Amino acid sequence: MPVRQREKPFGLPRPETPHGEIVVNEERCKGCGFCVEYCPHQVLIVAARYNAKGYHPPEVAKAALCVNCGFCRMICPEFAIYTFEPKTGEKP
Amino acid sequence: MKADPKGVLTGSHYIDGDFACCEGALAAGCRFAAGYPITPSTEVVERFARRAPLIEGALFIQMEDELAASIALQGAVWAGKKAMTVTSGPGFSLMMEHIGLAAMTETPCVFVNVQRGGPSTGLPTLPGQADMMQARWGSHGDYEIIALCPNSPQESFDMTIDAFNLSEQYRVPVMFMMDESVGHMMERVVIPPADRIEITPRRFTKLPPGEYLPFKPGADMVPDMFKAGDGHRLHVTGLTHDFRGYPNMSPETQEQLVHRLVNKIRLNAPKIWRYEEIDVEDADVVVLAYGITSRLAIDAVALARKEGIKVGMLRLIVVWPFPERRIEELAAQGKALVMAELNYGQVFFEVDRCARGKAPVLLAGHGGGAVHRVEDIAEKIVEAYRCRS
Amino acid sequence: MSVLNELEKASLSPSAGETSPESHPMDNFMRMDRMPHIWCPTCGIGVSVNCFAKALEKCQVPLDELAVVSGIGCTGRVAGYVKVDSFHTTHGRAIPFATGLKLGNPKLKVVVFSGDGDLVAIGGNHFLNAARRNIDLTVICINNFNYAMTGGQLAPTTPEGSILTTSPFGSYEEPFNLPFLAESAGAVYVARWTSLHIYNQTNAMVEAIKKPGFTFIEILAPCPTIYERQQKFGDGLDRLRWYCDNSDIRNGASTKDVDIRLNEKIVVGKFVDIERPTYLQSMNAHYTEKLGDRYKPYEG
Numbered sequence A: 001m002p003v004r005q006r007e008k009p010f011g012l013p014r015p016e017t018p019h020g021e022i023v024v025n026e027e028r029c030k031g032c033g034f035c036v037e038y039c040p041h042q043v044l045i046v047a048a049r050y051n052a053k054g055y056h057p058p059e060v061a062k063a064a065l066c067v068n069c070g071f072c073r074m075i076c077p078e079f080a081i082y083t084f085e086p087k088t089g090e091k092p
Numbered sequence B: 001m002k003a004d005p006k007g008v009l010t011g012s013h014y015i016d017g018d019f020a021c022c023e024g025a026l027a028a029g030c031r032f033a034a035g036y037p038i039t040p041s042t043e044v045v046e047r048f049a050r051r052a053p054l055i056e057g058a059l060f061i062q063m064e065d066e067l068a069a070s071i072a073l074q075g076a077v078w079a080g081k082k083a084m085t086v087t088s089g090p091g092f093s094l095m096m097e098h099i100g101l102a103a104m105t106e107t108p109c110v111f112v113n114v115q116r117g118g119p120s121t122g123l124p125t126l127p128g129q130a131d132m133m134q135a136r137w138g139s140h141g142d143y144e145i146i147a148l149c150p151n152s153p154q155e156s157f158d159m160t161i162d163a164f165n166l167s168e169q170y171r172v173p174v175m176f177m178m179d180e181s182v183g184h185m186m187e188r189v190v191i192p193p194a195d196r197i198e199i200t201p202r203r204f205t206k207l208p209p210g211e212y213l214p215f216k217p218g219a220d221m222v223p224d225m226f227k228a229g230d231g232h233r234l235h236v237t238g239l240t241h242d243f244r245g246y247p248n249m250s251p252e253t254q255e256q257l258v259h260r261l262v263n264k265i266r267l268n269a270p271k272i273w274r275y276e277e278i279d280v281e282d283a284d285v286v287v288l289a290y291g292i293t294s295r296l297a298i299d300a301v302a303l304a305r306k307e308g309i310k311v312g313m314l315r316l317i318v319v320w321p322f323p324e325r326r327i328e329e330l331a332a333q334g335k336a337l338v339m340a341e342l343n344y345g346q347v348f349f350e351v352d353r354c355a356r357g358k359a360p361v362l363l364a365g366h367g368g369g370a371v372h373r374v375e376d377i378a379e380k381i382v383e384a385y386r387c388r389s
Numbered sequence C: 001m002s003v004l005n006e007l008e009k010a011s012l013s014p015s016a017g018e019t020s021p022e023s024h025p026m027d028n029f030m031r032m033d034r035m036p037h038i039w040c041p042t043c044g045i046g047v048s049v050n051c052f053a054k055a056l057e058k059c060q061v062p063l064d065e066l067a068v069v070s071g072i073g074c075t076g077r078v079a080g081y082v083k084v085d086s087f088h089t090t091h092g093r094a095i096p097f098a099t100g101l102k103l104g105n106p107k108l109k110v111v112v113f114s115g116d117g118d119l120v121a122i123g124g125n126h127f128l129n130a131a132r133r134n135i136d137l138t139v140i141c142i143n144n145f146n147y148a149m150t151g152g153q154l155a156p157t158t159p160e161g162s163i164l165t166t167s168p169f170g171s172y173e174e175p176f177n178l179p180f181l182a183e184s185a186g187a188v189y190v191a192r193w194t195s196l197h198i199y200n201q202t203n204a205m206v207e208a209i210k211k212p213g214f215t216f217i218e219i220l221a222p223c224p225t226i227y228e229r230q231q232k233f234g235d236g237l238d239r240l241r242w243y244c245d246n247s248d249i250r251n252g253a254s255t256k257d258v259d260i261r262l263n264e265k266i267v268v269g270k271f272v273d274i275e276r277p278t279y280l281q282s283m284n285a286h287y288t289e290k291l292g293d294r295y296k297p298y299e300g
Helices: A034-038 A071-075 B017-028 B042-054 B066-078 B089-094 B096-104 B132-137 B153-170 B180-184 B251-266 B292-306 B324-332 B347-355 B374-388 C045-059 C075-081 C094-104 C116-122 C124-133 C178-185 C198-210 C224-230 C236-246 C279-294
Strands: A021-025 A044-046 A058-060 A081-084 B011-016 B030-035 B059-062 B082-087 B109-117 B123-127 B146-148 B173-179 B186-191 B235-237 B275-278 B285-289 B311-316 B318-320 B336-341 B361-365 C002-004 C066-070 C085-088 C109-115 C138-143 C189-194 C215-220 C247-249 C266-273
Touching (some): B017 B173, B042 B059, B042 B082, B042 B180, B066 B096, B066 B109, B082 B089, B082 B153, B089 B132, B123 B180, B132 B173, B132 B318, B153 B186, B285 B292, C045 C198, C066 C094, C075 C109, C085 C094, C116 C124, C116 C138, C178 C215, C189 C198
Parallel strands (some): B030 B059, B030 B082, B109 B173, B146 B173, C247 C266
Antiparallel strands (some): A044 A058
């Protein structure tokens, strides 16, 4: 279900909720779980599969809820995950 | 290239060795000095502190200890300046780790050690020459440095310039080993005009960022240098590193890097050696000395000659790398060797080693605190002469 | 969702690895040919490096004019991974090296990134004197409460009662309160954040980098392999959850009151933000006054 914004009065344009595409470099991931824990919309879950080093990387469970906030990118100590806005290419 | 006239105090001066050393550094283009007060070297930086504000681009900072001083100067070198620090025995001991860092990262810089009586606090205001081995072996690991010994304030001026030039040429820390007597004696020092002083500029790379490898040696085993802020964005580390400067902990990289650091000086040693010979050709005994002791030794030589002994003197100017070949030659010619130094045996062991058992080598040692008595050196010359026959 | 399975290796050239949808925003800033880095899973150092990169972007510091200096230790490895002029110096002496670098070329922006033991134990003297002199440096101290690289020994920042290899029965030493230390020594900007407070950390770094003078940021980071494990606490995620529940943001709090005790709430925030002339400003002003026209202000 998309994140809803409160409608503004007097017909002003409804603010567009940003959306992000998530890119995970699974091989860099060391399974710390920071991104899964701290995503504000719980977009990520810990995958059942392993990467080559034996860690469980994150997996996108609710792609539509990603708002490109970039918290996962900032909190990942391995530089293994980032998001980008598909239309503008912006990476927070 | 010629010296920058802004730092050259052309003229005839009556100053002490410490001041002359500072003037030499300024003439050589040194624009950063970090120091910590320690007798008898303090005057070098006191002079620098007085001169620096009036020379554009020069800065002096008194750091909180010798450890800070010996690494702050390396920071300034990597910012693009020529830099030095000054100290004496106890401070020199503290600086050892950073001398190793300078050798490992190939940072060109000058460490001035105005030697005093040791060990430990020792004799702060009296001469000694007991740091000579420490200059060579003080830091841990395999590395090579260059060490020079002046024997007068004039030489303190001239040879400080040489020290800076050698450090830039070989990208190596150079130890300028004075002693308290030379540091505190006042004599005439003639400083020539700037256009008569040759200085070696730093060999910065001409390659663009991306192509330049900071630790890839040139034909002379010395890599070109860079400085922070030039856009190269390179890494410098004290860990064993490859050509890119990246730490690489493997025996192969150790061999590639450290063997070159050592060979850089060892294989270029014949070009670096410098000594002065007086009456050595026909001599049966040769007195070796450096620094203040050489001024006594020359009198001892004259005294012995009057007694009929054919004596000569070899004054070491560059002590490290040690002039092995010349000592071997002298020993092979059957000349007895007398090492006169203000310690209980340091460079003596090098002389003994290089004589390879072919000639007697005696030590005219003295614990320091005062210079040798001429008679004591003369006595040793006589003894050496007798050993020979 | 798209998943990358191949690491895009950036070459040595600073211009390679330009951001494109396929590349991580950090690819341009890090030496990707040295990845993966040596920090443990759930270690907080990587998080701070992210924040640092973001802060540099926000301040618009040209990366060619930035120099990062670090000492020895886990945090000391940061210098080796960032693609700027970086210097990995000796243990405890990052600050004097950075002092020489900054004074040698005042146009450089010099940031010291080092660990707690490196900066305030062996490097304590240099830390105090550089703060006193107000040398224009930004010092980022990642405090993991122990000497991690060498296996987890007691550090001057270790909370009393902690079990570490050189305090196997629990430490009985009173630790340093780093913000208090920095403030007493004369730092002009002092802040403490944790690995969880990434936006606060980033903004603190922006403020510290922009502010002239000796600016200090302490970042409490989990050390899962050693500190957390020795205290039987869990891993870095457990510690971050703990920070979430137990950190009190008190901007402007008195640094005397922000010491850290085992299992007690911690105070984070921006504690000090004052104005003082920097070392070079004082030097130039003083010499201009004393020497008049004979003195040309030092610019490097």
